[in-house]
Amino acid sequence: MDKKNENLMLFAWIVAFVATLGSLYFSEIKLYEPCKLCWIQRIFMYPMVIILLIGIAIKDPKTVYHTTVFSIIGFLISSYHYLIQRIEALAEASPACGRVSCTGAYIDRFGFISIPFLAGTAFLIILITSIIVWKRMKEE
Numbered sequence: 001m002d003k004k005n006e007n008l009m010l011f012a013w014i015v016a017f018v019a020t021l022g023s024l025y026f027s028e029i030k031l032y033e034p035c036k037l038c039w040i041q042r043i044f045m046y047p048m049v050i051i052l053l054i055g056i057a058i059k060d061p062k063t064v065y066h067t068t069v070f071s072i073i074g075f076l077i078s079s080y081h082y083l084i085q086r087i088e089a090l091a092e093a094s095p096a097c098g099r100v101s102c103t104g105a106y107i108d109r110f111g112f113i114s115i116p117f118l119a120g121t122a123f124l125i126i127l128i129t130s131i132i133v134w135k136r137m138k139e140e
Contacts, residue, residue, distance in 0.1 A: 008133050012129040012133075016045060017049050019118070019119060019122035020042075023119070032106040032115075034100065035101060037077060038081070038102075044123070051063050062137070078123055079120055
């Protein structure tokens with residue numbers, strides 16, 4: 001694996017690690033109880049920390065195949081979650097989410113930054129980085 005791919009994977013790992021720490025901070029320190037959609041997003045974010053770390057350690061850029069799939073699914077869930085928070089018609093049409101409402105926003109910075117927005121941004125960054133590594137592998 002060349003140095004550029006290694007650095008890109010390291011960057012993706014840092015993003016996944018910070019997103020994981022952020023979600024743990026919100027739930028364990030700030031005591032924000034995650035809704036079901038938040039839990040599903042965690043299911044797709046947390047393993048990427050391990051997958052990317054192993055890929056970097058064994059110098060195998062093919063691990064981005066897995067992170068690409070995980071980040072696409074995670075991004076779609078985050079996008080849906082964000083939309084039901086922001087669009088009232090979608091919120092009313094969405095099914096009940098469990099004990100904690102998926103339409104509620106624990107944080108709302110600048111009128112658009114919420115937890116699903118942060119998660120979606122992290123998934124998108126990891127997705128773009130994974131695609132770049134994937135394309136660079138095909139060129140080699």
